[in-house]
Amino acid sequence: MRRKKSLKQTGLFALACILAVVYMFPFVLIVLNSFKSRLNVVANPLGLPKSFSFDNYSGAFKTMSFGTAVVNSLTVTVVSIVLIIVFSSMLAYFLVRWNWKINNFILLMMVCAMIIPFQALMIPFVSIYGKLGVLNSKWALSYFYLGFGLSMATFMYHGFIKGVPLELEEAARIDGASKYRVFWKVVFPLLMPITTTIAILDVLWIWNDFLLPSLILTDKDARTLPLSTFYFFGQYTSDYGSAMAALVLSIVPIIVFYLLMQKHVIKGVMDGAVK
């Protein structure tokens, strides 16, 4: 009986290994080929590189302005997420704690708006904001992310704040703290688990987003990482070695983030789905 069980376990383990290799193989391929010259890639895309030269990397790094792109992406992602967390938590707190008739309607509107596809907004978006001249601004882009990310974050905070007992706040209010202070000093720290979940989900979304920034950031220096990868790859499609190096470079930052935060990422995605 025990023997049968261990045999089954080994079988499952082998199956998982095979699947993992299948899932990871595309990444292995681009890393392998990023060290090769164009001719070597064409001759045999599956072979090991003959020597480890970083020429492709230094070339790609410069041409795609990797440094600038990473800084742009970081700025947009961090600023947007801070805005989303600050304003959604406050709005959700307001919707839960003040019993205005309109509050349920606001929440309902936000839930309905979550279903609107970006394609239904992008044409008016470009014409309105193009006219207002806010294109090419990272700050405008972050404000747009606030608008797009707000509904889901508010909805998640709303569910969480409903479970926060009012007594905790009353003690602080009796001590004379303002509503604003009560929220930030007493309530907000309690929201940490859901804040982490929202931050993780929004990092995965904003860091990788392409369509919105491609419409807003038309200037070369303003490009985020997905944009600069896109333009680089478009130009150097046939220079396979460099193109692969560019892809590897653009993947590195988020993988580093993943390795550092793996537990939070996995938990964030699971929690985010349940709510």
Add this chain to the structure above:
Amino acid sequence: MYTEKKLAENIKVFVMFAFVPLLAFLTVKVIPFAIGVTMTFTDWNGVASSFQFKGFENYIAAFRDAEFWHSMLFTVRYVVCSVVLTNVIAFALALLVSSGVKGQNAFRLGFFTPNLIGGIILGFIWQFIFSRVLVYVGKEAAWDLFANSWLAQPDKAFWALVIVGVWQTSGYMMLIYIAGLTGIPGSLLEAAGLDGASKWQQLIRIKIPLMVPAFTISLFLTLQKSFMVYDTNLSLTQGGPYRSTELIAMHVYNEAFLYQRYGSGQAKAVILFIIVALIAVIQVRAMKRLEVRS
């Protein structure tokens, strides 16, 4: 619950907590959406200061456009294939990595990895695989299936899109199913095991019925995501060959920004919105009924 007595206090609270987020919500979602719907009934090009009402002309033009129907049908086919495959594979992966197999956390991390990376980059990686690596394999091994690039043939380019989509999202849905599986009380399965229920019976009779909420969420997400796919479509096939693999999101984009037909492009976007919203409502209703029954 808090209530303020004076109007001034009420205004202060509103401005403090709700003004900025509601302004962002209005200016980024509500107003563009309202303008977008208005655009479909006019000949506005998005820049001119005056426009005329055109009734349903834009919608009629959209429905008469053969390319639109082609793209819509192509998208529906894509959605059906990728939703089914993604969920079946994700559920199987979830069962595999919660069966107590050695190193299951590492496997979970591994299967989730493609989700971390943007669709643009994933599409480029697979473009290389389909047009270089597999063609090389096809030539070396004299394997006809891969002799020519899949991306150059419409029917195979379709499957290329599905494969990339499934590879990308199955890890995400796997996590949702794992969350569902861990929510099942172990005592229930133990009791069933003692009563002589096989693993297969436990799966069909206990696990799947109790996981209806996880299926609801996962189906909802995969449906929405696959209807909206743009990034991988752009970097993998660019809609080609000959616009044959243009998913609806790309079709709307091209109509508006490539061919400068804002009115009919926006009408198509509104049609897309209506379809997605209908599917969402119907699906959530149907699943809620299932949940109640089990």
